[in-house]
Amino acid sequence: MFLLPQPKAQTTGVQSFAEPKPFDAISEMARARREFKPVMIFFYCGDKKNAMAAGCSALNNKVFADESIVKKSAGFLCIAIDFLKLHNSLKIQFKVKTAPTIFFTDAFGDVLMTFTNSTINAVGFKGLMDSIDKRNKAAVNDFKAKMEALKKDFDAADALLNEFKFDDAKKLLDKVAGGDNAELAAWAKSKAAEIPMGQLFQKGLKELEERQFDLAKSDLEAVAQSQIENRWSSRAWGLIRAVPAAKLYYEALADKDAGKGADAMDKFSKVMEMEDAGEYAGLAAKKIEEIKAAWGKK
Numbered sequence: 001m002f003l004l005p006q007p008k009a010q011t012t013g014v015q016s017f018a019e020p021k022p023f024d025a026i027s028e029m030a031r032a033r034r035e036f037k038p039v040m041i042f043f044y045c046g047d048k049k050n051a052m053a054a055g056c057s058a059l060n061n062k063v064f065a066d067e068s069i070v071k072k073s074a075g076f077l078c079i080a081i082d083f084l085k086l087h088n089s090l091k092i093q094f095k096v097k098t099a100p101t102i103f104f105t106d107a108f109g110d111v112l113m114t115f116t117n118s119t120i121n122a123v124g125f126k127g128l129m130d131s132i133d134k135r136n137k138a139a140v141n142d143f144k145a146k147m148e149a150l151k152k153d154f155d156a157a158d159a160l161l162n163e164f165k166f167d168d169a170k171k172l173l174d175k176v177a178g179g180d181n182a183e184l185a186a187w188a189k190s191k192a193a194e195i196p197m198g199q200l201f202q203k204g205l206k207e208l209e210e211r212q213f214d215l216a217k218s219d220l221e222a223v224a225q226s227q228i229e230n231r232w233s234s235r236a237w238g239l240i241r242a243v244p245a246a247k248l249y250y251e252a253l254a255d256k257d258a259g260k261g262a263d264a265m266d267k268f269s270k271v272m273e274m275e276d277a278g279e280y281a282g283l284a285a286k287k288i289e290e291i292k293a294a295w296g297k298k
Contacts, residue, residue: 029109032077036107038136039077040129045099046082052099055118059100066122072129104128106136108143143180150179154188161231164202166195194230197223201232204239211250217243241276249280253287261291 032039044060045052063069083099094103095114102115112135115128157172169191176188201223207216216239223236239246252267264287271277271284 028079029077029105032105032107033109035077036136036140037075037077038107038112038132039079039103039105039109040073040132041094041103041105042078042080043083043086043094043096043099043101043103044080045084047084050084052083056100058118059102059120063120063122063125066126068126069122069129072126072133075133076129104132106132106139108139110139112136146179147181147184150176150181150184154184154191157188157191161191161194161198164198166199170195190229193228194232197226197228197230197232201236204236208239208243208246211247213243213247216246238276238278242278242280245271245274245277245280248274249277249284252284256287256291261295265291 029039031037042059044056047053048057083096083101086094086096091097096103098116100116100118103111104113104115105111112132113128120128153172154176157169157176160166160169160172173188173192177185177192179185200219204216204219204223207213207219220236220240223230224233224240226233248267249271252264252271255261255267256264268284268288268291272281272288274281277284
């Protein structure tokens with residue numbers, strides 16, 4: 001762990017307390033969250049003539065230099081701040097009134113313990129660190145479980161979008177977006193932004209089925225040309241190119257329903273030959289088989 005800077009002649013321990021500027025210490029703690037480490041913040045007195053310095057020196061030389069503490073501290077983010085250089089606003093924020101004061105927090109910044117006893121020995125301090133480490137691991141495991149649940153919700157919402165179940169997907173995405181994982185929240189917001197385009201794509205599909213080809217083409221073009229990244233834009237382009245095939249397919253379907261099997265067969269065959277028929281080629285093939293089956297029964 002970091003000891004406070006020692007005179008060159010003194011060789012106790014290894015320097016390991018990071019000593020950022022006081023205002024930078026808050027942002028430094030973001031690293032603890034990334035690495036899931038508990039945090040130890042040591043507020044010490046850097047003026048050796050000050051009465052508070054004796055207690056700080058005792059901790060530094062008798063506790064922080066102990067091999068068991070040095071080894072244990074590898075799993076902590078250790079920060080040292082000179083109490084005398086601490087701005088009053090930060091003294092209020094940290095609620096520190098004297099030195100030495102040690103704050104232990106979990107990886108997420110929640111204070112687990114405030115410690116001011118400079119007479120503790122290394123064995124006792126090691127016990128405190130073990131307790132803090134255990135509590136931090138519990139907090140981290142709880143966090144990871146929540147993140148896993150959010151990941152499952154995200155994947156479920158993604159599947160619902162593909163099924164056009166937009167309301168159900170939106171509920172799950174809102175839940176993920178409000179969670180603690182910034183990356184998942186950003187993904188969820190981007191997925192939610194797709195929904196209007198998905199709804200318009202679904203509308204275009206319905207218009208094709210209702211043979212409102214001009215409306216379908218207009219809506220599908222809006223999806224295809226959207227500036228919002230979405231899963232439907234490429235499919236929309238494919239359907240736009242397939243509109244002529246869709247028109248002919250539904251004309252053939254009308255002939256089939258009207259009992260004009262031969263005319264229907266001819267048109268379905270042409271649909272199958274069209275370069276951009278897309279899914280209508282497969283639909284036409286099925287209808288041809290239906291007509292042949294009906295003829296076979298006669």
